[in-house]
Amino acid sequence: MKAGIANKSIGTALPGKLSWGQLQLKKLKDGKFLLLLVLPAVVYYILFKYVPMWGILIAFKRYSPFKGFWGSNWVGLQHFKMFFSGPFWWRCVRNTLLLSLYSTLWSFPAPIIFALILNDVQNMKFKKLVQTVSYMPHFLSTVVVIGLLYMFLSPNTGPVQKIMVALGYQKMDIFAQAKYFRTLYIASGIWQSLGWSAIIYLAALTNIDPALYESATIDGANKFQQLIYITLPSIAPTIIIMLLLRLSHILGVGFEKAYLLQNDANHETSDVLETYVYRIGISGANYSYGTAVGLLTSVINLFFLFIFNGISRRVSETSLW
Numbered sequence: 001m002k003a004g005i006a007n008k009s010i011g012t013a014l015p016g017k018l019s020w021g022q023l024q025l026k027k028l029k030d031g032k033f034l035l036l037l038v039l040p041a042v043v044y045y046i047l048f049k050y051v052p053m054w055g056i057l058i059a060f061k062r063y064s065p066f067k068g069f070w071g072s073n074w075v076g077l078q079h080f081k082m083f084f085s086g087p088f089w090w091r092c093v094r095n096t097l098l099l100s101l102y103s104t105l106w107s108f109p110a111p112i113i114f115a116l117i118l119n120d121v122q123n124m125k126f127k128k129l130v131q132t133v134s135y136m137p138h139f140l141s142t143v144v145v146i147g148l149l150y151m152f153l154s155p156n157t158g159p160v161q162k163i164m165v166a167l168g169y170q171k172m173d174i175f176a177q178a179k180y181f182r183t184l185y186i187a188s189g190i191w192q193s194l195g196w197s198a199i200i201y202l203a204a205l206t207n208i209d210p211a212l213y214e215s216a217t218i219d220g221a222n223k224f225q226q227l228i229y230i231t232l233p234s235i236a237p238t239i240i241i242m243l244l245l246r247l248s249h250i251l252g253v254g255f256e257k258a259y260l261l262q263n264d265a266n267h268e269t270s271d272v273l274e275t276y277v278y279r280i281g282i283s284g285a286n287y288s289y290g291t292a293v294g295l296l297t298s299v300i301n302l303f304f305l306f307i308f309n310g311i312s313r314r315v316s317e318t319s320l321w
Helices: 002-007 019-029 031-059 078-085 091-109 111-120 124-139 140-152 159-166 178-197 199-208 212-220 223-247 255-261 274-281 288-315
Strands: 061-064 070-073
Touching: 019 031, 031 061, 031 078, 031 288, 061 288, 078 288, 091 111, 091 178, 091 212, 091 223, 091 274, 111 124, 111 178, 111 199, 111 223, 124 178, 140 159, 140 178, 140 255, 178 199, 178 255, 199 223, 212 223, 255 274, 274 288
Parallel strands: none
Antiparallel strands: 061 070
16 A cells, blocks of 8 residues: 555655756746747757758768759768878868967967956056957958958068068068968968957956955065966966867868968968868869768867867866866
8 A cells, every 4th residue: 555655656746846847847937038038049050050951961972953952862971082082181181280270379379368468457548449459350351351461461562561672671472472371371360359359368357356366465476476376277267168169170260261362372281171172062063072071070170079178177177068
């Protein structure tokens, strides 16, 4: 009899307590207005991010616009084998990795240093002026940024070239030399994103308890010691998260800027995976092959994300999940 009563009570909520389902329903009702706010973003991601994922199937087909998506023949891993047996795969992967690593090496610390310097500025008017000026390049399109580069560095009409000639140097078409492609790419990226990328670090710096600095000052710590033992450890979780997000795109350097800076003379260093996919997959109308290379890039990026996230979780106890 007692066993029957015990079995009957399994799965039912105790008087005065809500079951798991009722609790989740209550949470949904309590947060219904918040859910309405997030609904447009959810719809956007479903329609434009998840639904198009069906398109990756053409990476395993010989897609033909005349046969359609479902009528095209399956070819398995043929496009992936073609990529690795082709003459350009190593050059594209090498250029992409080097450009990504160099960009991370130079571009990632720049906004952190800028935020640390700006945070110590006491004159609020000057601080706001610097912030406004540094934010503005972010709102310029990549086409405009590259146009400015060509305007200032043009071998014929560029003011920088005229200054170099006045100093006794010869004219030089910097855009036609492969060794300067990465420098142009990274330097223009730092200029465009420096102020905007520093916002999140400035926000993290404002969350540091001022009492920590006051205690450190009383104990005789100088500015450098406060930076090492208070400031950097306090914003370390933010730095780690941003670094993980950046490393998750280690094979994605951005198509627009690489394509606009690319020409026949610098092709040896400017041909990255994105420009290769555009040239072969879109311009060459080989959509299945381009999709296969793009899918391979995404899978490798995802793999690196899991690896770097696992390392971060073990070393610093800070991770994306």
